[in-house]
Amino acid sequence: MITAPDFAKKQIVFVFCNDGEKLAVSNDNIVVKASDGKVKFQCTCYRLFLIYVIGHCSLTTVLLQKAKKFGFFIALMTPGFKLYSLVGADKDGNTLLKQRQYEYDSLTIAKHIIANKIENQLTVLKQVRIKNESTLEAIDTISGYIEKLNDASDLHTIMAYEGLSSKLYFKNHFNNILWTGRQPRVKRDVTNSVLDIGYTLLFAFVDAILMSYGFDTYKGVLHTQFYMRKSLTCDMVEPFRPLVDKQVKKSINLKQIKDEDFIILNNQYRLKWDKSSSYVRFLMTPLIENKERIFLFIQNYYRSFMKKNKIDKYPVFDIGECS
Secondary structure: OOOOHHHHEEEEEEEEEEEEEEEEEOOOOOEOOOOOOOEEEEOOOEEEEEEEEEEEEEEEEHHHHHHHHOOOOEEEEEOOOOOEEEOOOOOOOOHHHHHHHHHHHHHHOOOOOOHHHHHHHHHHHHHOOOOOHHHHHHHHHHHHHHHHHHOOHHHHHHHHHHHHHHHHHHHOOOOOOOOOOOOOOOOOHHHHHHHHHHHHHHHHHHHHHHHOOOOOOOOOOOOOOOOOOHHHHHHHOOHHHHHHHHHHHHHHHHOOOOHEEEEEEEEEEEOHHHHHHHHHHHOOOHHHHOHHHHHHHHHHHHHHHHHHHOOHHHOOOOOOHHO
């Protein structure tokens, strides 16, 4: 398994591919070849942890072999940023971990994860310099939800508190724009579309770390199991989502997000292909800056889970300590 010092040296790379391009290996280097055979990008396999491949291209079997050998992952995404596969250096053979996952049937970790997420949402609201009455009321109300969370006796109640907190949080976090609220995946406006992209990038990153430890990412502790849904990854991204939220608001204020960068298809706001790289660059900024803290959170979660630690020994991700 990858160690924290090794992970700190690893790179996250993005490749935006056009039809006819090819992802291959040459002398232990990842190379992207254009349709005319010319190399448009290359990087060493030795320092790679995750490569996002956005768009359509072909892959070689040697590349998949090298991913296993060097311990990196390949996140395959459509031009519209839909993640459809993550392949590479997963540790499927960690049977003891999987057995522990299948045997676990408590609500304790689910409460811990949601409490961590809500605490981070609360921190984001408290960081606002000039708070209006609505924001102050939201802070008080959300604080109350955290206290009530400990008494929740089922997943429905836990998710209810999460939903109530998030509704207040988003309303006050994005109070600088005209916005109807958070609506996942339907892309009804520019802000929701950008959040979807940011959350997908986060999801792939967290998924790769979980797979590097051998978790069955389809077996969650919070999100219930559905066919082909990576419930554990859905669970583990929750405390980190406010990182994306903060960056999106910052980018709105800096006018990095513009309506003209999007087209409307089937009543959905879709980012133009030629704008993809610039949006990925600013959306990934908080994830790159905090990649080691995210890794340590998951590493410590793994250790606590395997040792069957009490919940106070499980890691907490504090967005207030982020750069």
